Amino acid sequence: MSIVVTGAAGFIGSNLVKALNERGFSDIIAVDDLTEGDKFRNLVDCNISNYLDKSDFLALLLEGEYEGEISAILHQGACSDTMNHDGKFMMENNYQYTLALFDYCQSEDIPFLFASSAAVYGGGTVFRESREFEGPLNVYGYSKFLFDQVLRQRMEEGLTAQAVGFRYFNVYGPHEQHKGRMASVAFHNFNQYRASGKVKLFGGWDGWADGMQSRDFVSVEDVVKVNMHFLDHPEQSGIFNLGSGRAQPFNDVAVATVNACRRHEGKPALSLAELVEQGTLEYIDFPDALKGKYQSFTQADITQLREAGYSEPMLSVEEGVDRYVDFLMTR
Numbered sequence: 001m002s003i004v005v006t007g008a009a010g011f012i013g014s015n016l017v018k019a020l021n022e023r024g025f026s027d028i029i030a031v032d033d034l035t036e037g038d039k040f041r042n043l044v045d046c047n048i049s050n051y052l053d054k055s056d057f058l059a060l061l062l063e064g065e066y067e068g069e070i071s072a073i074l075h076q077g078a079c080s081d082t083m084n085h086d087g088k089f090m091m092e093n094n095y096q097y098t099l100a101l102f103d104y105c106q107s108e109d110i111p112f113l114f115a116s117s118a119a120v121y122g123g124g125t126v127f128r129e130s131r132e133f134e135g136p137l138n139v140y141g142y143s144k145f146l147f148d149q150v151l152r153q154r155m156e157e158g159l160t161a162q163a164v165g166f167r168y169f170n171v172y173g174p175h176e177q178h179k180g181r182m183a184s185v186a187f188h189n190f191n192q193y194r195a196s197g198k199v200k201l202f203g204g205w206d207g208w209a210d211g212m213q214s215r216d217f218v219s220v221e222d223v224v225k226v227n228m229h230f231l232d233h234p235e236q237s238g239i240f241n242l243g244s245g246r247a248q249p250f251n252d253v254a255v256a257t258v259n260a261c262r263r264h265e266g267k268p269a270l271s272l273a274e275l276v277e278q279g280t281l282e283y284i285d286f287p288d289a290l291k292g293k294y295q296s297f298t299q300a301d302i303t304q305l306r307e308a309g310y311s312e313p314m315l316s317v318e319e320g321v322d323r324y325v326d327f328l329m330t331r
Helices: 011-022 037-043 054-062 087-108 139-157 177-182 185-196 220-231 250-264 272-277 303-307 317-328
Strands: 002-006 028-032 050-053 070-075 112-117 163-168 170-172 199-202 217-219 238-242 281-284
Touching (some): 002 011, 002 054, 028 054, 054 087, 070 220, 087 112, 087 139, 087 163, 112 139, 112 220, 139 163, 163 220, 170 317, 185 199, 185 250, 199 250, 217 220, 217 317, 220 238, 238 303, 250 272, 250 281, 250 317, 272 281
Parallel strands (some): 002 070, 028 050, 070 112, 170 217, 199 281
16 A cells, blocks of 8 residues: 655655655655756655655546555645745645545555645744634635635545645745745754855844744754654544744844854854844844734644644754754754
8 A cells, every 4th residue: 555645755745755764764756846856855865655646646646646646645735835826726735736645545445644834824823723713814824714614514424534724834944955945944044154154134024033934943853843743643534733832033033044054064052142242143124015014923723733632742842953954954
């Protein structure tokens, strides 16, 4: 029996494939769109049994090509560019594709784990898996939000197989280099420092001091562990926030990144004030284009995740970024 990972050459998808390999499992059907060919690099150190383009896979699946051969689908494939305003593409790629896979899994009694997003909360200040706190600000968030509503309705009617949605917060870690401007703050901070010896962050805006806008930054290591937990517990279904459960300012990410780099340079760690004083950390004017469209604060309420039995501690920014920089230094 095969496990399907969609978005397998992407950031989270490739980390899931690697985790399955570490469990001794290599009968993996990797599904993705390799129009951006360099993403293949994320799969070079992975073992898979087959690769299929996302369109080809769905067609073959619905034609019955894999009947009785799939044990689970881990659906990570999506367009995650929040600045892509092509609603027709976003809804076909993110919503309709997800719905087709979900319907298939329900009809064939196959576990379905999929990527939702914290973008469903929009500009809200409460990040709890409940309808009254949800209000996406862009079509990407809406594409995720809409399928979450479908799942809620189907759960009320009664599921025939496991279905779990993960509302990812700000994920960072290995194999995100292809994401460009959509890559994590830690990735960009690392490259800025290595190129110029400096890191730049947004200055204050909307009541927030310089670099103090705060997000729930979660290591891809923890994201993978949670996915594996639910794969091991097919009796559990639902929509779950997947973040660290704590908000930390962008300043923390910058300090952790720079100090991890300094460790590799044989230099001592510096405080935020010292980094600012010596010019290693600079603040730039908050962009006008982002005003009114920017989440200055996110913090996942992970109560439901804990109640579902996931008890492992989540890495802090300081722990996770330090490990991530170690990885980046080997590239």
